[in-house]
Amino acid sequence: MNVLITGCNTGIGLGMTSAFAERGDHVIAACLSTSPELSELENVTVVEGIDVTDGAAVERLAKEVGPDGVDVLICNAGVNQDSPGLEDIDVDKLMTMYDINALGAVRTVLAVLPHMKEGGKIMFIGSGGMGTLQVLAYPSTGNYGYRMSKIALVSFAHGLARDIKPRGIAVSVTSPDAVDTPLLRGVIEEGRTGQAILEMARDIYTVGRMLRDRVDDLSMDTSPEWNRTLAGERAIPKDLLAQLEF
8 A cells, every 4th residue: 555644754644654665555755855664664665855844845746756656645834833722823833833833735635646556545634623623612711823723634534534535535634633743842831831731632543543444444435534633533423413503
């Protein structure tokens, strides 16, 4: 199976790349620059210099696919550069997050979709309650730009799933829950979330295998699959959804 993943040099992307590669799948691993952990993996073609905000770079990535096409596309590249609260919002950083987390996925899909096989699968890495309408029922805890970008990603995924259904390609948005990544540790260091979250965070390789299994389980019968944590819980419980006013 041929798998293309963005944002692979560290964190969740590295964990997923390792998970697919260890069972013999071929992974095209896109990143800005490689890492020792990524470079040492077998069954992996590393493509450096891929900035998902750069249309030309994403088109170059698509050319790396080759004649066998893509079975699985995972849009993982993302950042969280948010400010702690409302008064601290930096609009330029908000635009950067939106460009990477949401529009970066759009660019990647548009470039890679012509190379995807019928029966293929696309997974987007969401963000649980921070990336769904669940935020409507929560008091504000900052992270405005990150939340906005992930909700935009969910919206794109839903429209995409309907448009490519005739091609037999299934779509999923999955929450990885808390994962011990450089991104999470950076947020903790900046005081935007508490240190206690690390106690419940899974390591990237465990999460990578769980996400690989989630890809395996994805089918046209469940597409678009979304709002589920790795534990299988709904990101918007039915009782909470009933309380929301639209």
